[in-house]
Amino acid sequence: MSVCDFGALSIDKEKGLPVVDEEKCTSCGACVNICPRGLFEVRPLKDKRVFVACKNTQKGGVAKKNCKVACIGCSKCKRTCDIDEVVVENSLSYISPKIDADKYGIDLVKCCPTKAIVGINLEENKE
Numbered sequence: 001m002s003v004c005d006f007g008a009l010s011i012d013k014e015k016g017l018p019v020v021d022e023e024k025c026t027s028c029g030a031c032v033n034i035c036p037r038g039l040f041e042v043r044p045l046k047d048k049r050v051f052v053a054c055k056n057t058q059k060g061g062v063a064k065k066n067c068k069v070a071c072i073g074c075s076k077c078k079r080t081c082d083i084d085e086v087v088v089e090n091s092l093s094y095i096s097p098k099i100d101a102d103k104y105g106i107d108l109v110k111c112c113p114t115k116a117i118v119g120i121n122l123e124e125n126k127e
């Protein structure tokens with residue numbers, strides 16, 4: 001929070017995790033550079049999004065033991081959408097911001113056994 005000159009960062013007290021205020025964030029990258037866990041990434045601000053909300057590179061069983069929503073590197077996402085925008089390495093999946101969330105988003109969210117894949121504004125998420 002102290003490196004963000006724009007007041008865009010706060011901590012969700014319930015989850016104990018940082019939250020970015022998208023209205024205030026200028027994509028300066030200071031949080032990306034300072035986080036010792038490498039949790040931040042600057043991604044284009046798109047209405048529809050799909051991403052892996054995990055940076056845990058521990059092997060599947062260990063990751064699962066430590067966090068029930070961790071990516072366990074099972075590669076189901078890669079098998080579901082065998083495209084360049086989905087990469088699984090070191091027991092961790094990464095979904096590029098270049099992915100067509102409209103086309104692949106719902107399938108990716110549904111296929112993940114741990115719910116590590118998050119979708120925003122995908123059609124089936126709208127109530």
Ligand code: SF4
Pocket residue numbers: 003004005006007008009020024025026027028029030031032042
């Ligand atoms: S990218 Fe810059 S403005 Fe945005 S949350 Fe990180 S430090 Fe703050």
Ligand code: SF4
Pocket residue numbers: 052070071072073074075076077078088092093111112113114115116117
């Ligand atoms: S399906 Fe989920 S748990 Fe499996 S590799 Fe992909 S993001 Fe990780």
